[in-house]
Amino acid sequence: MTQVLFGLQAVTPQPSVLTIGNFDGVHVGHRALLQHAVNHARHAEVRSVVMTFDPHPNAVLGRGDAPKKIQPLDDRLATLAASGVDLVIVMPFTHALAALSAEQFVRDVLLDPLAVIRVVVGDNFRFGRDAEGDVNYLTNAGEQHGFAVDVFELLELDGVAVSSTKLRERISRGDMAWSAAALRRPFALTGQVVHGEARGRTLGFPTANVAVADDLVFPGNGVYACVAEVNGERFPAVTNVGVRPTFGGIEPRIEVHLIDVSLDLYGQTLTVAFIARIRDERQFDGIDALVTQIGKDRDHARAMLAIHGTN
Numbered sequence: 001m002t003q004v005l006f007g008l009q010a011v012t013p014q015p016s017v018l019t020i021g022n023f024d025g026v027h028v029g030h031r032a033l034l035q036h037a038v039n040h041a042r043h044a045e046v047r048s049v050v051m052t053f054d055p056h057p058n059a060v061l062g063r064g065d066a067p068k069k070i071q072p073l074d075d076r077l078a079t080l081a082a083s084g085v086d087l088v089i090v091m092p093f094t095h096a097l098a099a100l101s102a103e104q105f106v107r108d109v110l111l112d113p114l115a116v117i118r119v120v121v122g123d124n125f126r127f128g129r130d131a132e133g134d135v136n137y138l139t140n141a142g143e144q145h146g147f148a149v150d151v152f153e154l155l156e157l158d159g160v161a162v163s164s165t166k167l168r169e170r171i172s173r174g175d176m177a178w179s180a181a182a183l184r185r186p187f188a189l190t191g192q193v194v195h196g197e198a199r200g201r202t203l204g205f206p207t208a209n210v211a212v213a214d215d216l217v218f219p220g221n222g223v224y225a226c227v228a229e230v231n232g233e234r235f236p237a238v239t240n241v242g243v244r245p246t247f248g249g250i251e252p253r254i255e256v257h258l259i260d261v262s263l264d265l266y267g268q269t270l271t272v273a274f275i276a277r278i279r280d281e282r283q284f285d286g287i288d289a290l291v292t293q294i295g296k297d298r299d300h301a302r303a304m305l306a307i308h309g310t311n
Contacts, residue, residue: 041086118147
């Protein structure tokens with residue numbers, strides 16, 4: 001059973017193999033670090049630990065807007081725990097933490113509370129005040145203090161290095177195939193179904209208007225074949241992400257139509273897994289043209305989900 005702690009106050013010093021980073025999305029590159037750390041810890045019969053940070057440094061240090069999250073923190077922690085690590089530490093990112101020098105970070109974060117014997121990081125890992133520490137600094141510190149450092153290069157998919165930044169870019173472009181390969185699962189959003197304008201019902205295609213936290217990354221505006229999950233049940237769905245230009249909308253929405261199913265979803269928590277992009281969002285000349293296209297989108301989604309084995 002994985003233990004989750006917030007901060008270092010309750011951490012018991014004992015020999016540990018540590019992997020450290022933001023881990024937003026917990027993509028294939030992160031999973032490689034996690035598996036490596038878990039394997040080494042089990043071989044050495046010591047504790048495996050992953051350290052992540054919240055909130056994003058930009059939100060604390062005023063370096064522009066914090067990037068949109070791929071996962072809410074609770075989902076990130078659940079995915080990290082599923083890797084088999086013994087302990088997940090969420091470090092609150094504060095001005096005090098940001099002010100630590102690289103030397104202080106090694107002493108006060110890695111050595112005293114964790115007693116690390118091995119640290120596993122990506123080759124772009126930086127730490128300490130003004131990001132003064134890098135993997136070379138960490139390796140030298142390991143030689144001085146008696147811990148090993150394993151450095152991983154970024155993994156590539158289709159010639160593209162996998163990173164949380166690249167994932168956000170691909171998701172926002174609607175590239176669900178690459179995103180799913182990088183995540184080893186379809187990208188998904190979860191939110192509560194709230195009342196909308198009930199326009200879909202009048203068109204013959206009732207939709208669930210899903211309210212999702214605005215600090216999460218959204219797929220690019222368009223229509224998607226999806227799998228919707230509510231109360232443990234999964235349903236094929238077609239989802240529109242966008243502003244509904246035919247009706248003069250402004251605010252982006254996520255509207256989910258369950259295929260061949262009629263359920264009262266108001267107030268329910270709905271998770272939408274985005275399987276494949278069908279088309280861009282566009283404005284139609286009238287209601288009849290829109291209804292015809294929605295029917296085609298539904299049929300297209302049904303076929304695409306069958307191909308992906310998710311219908």
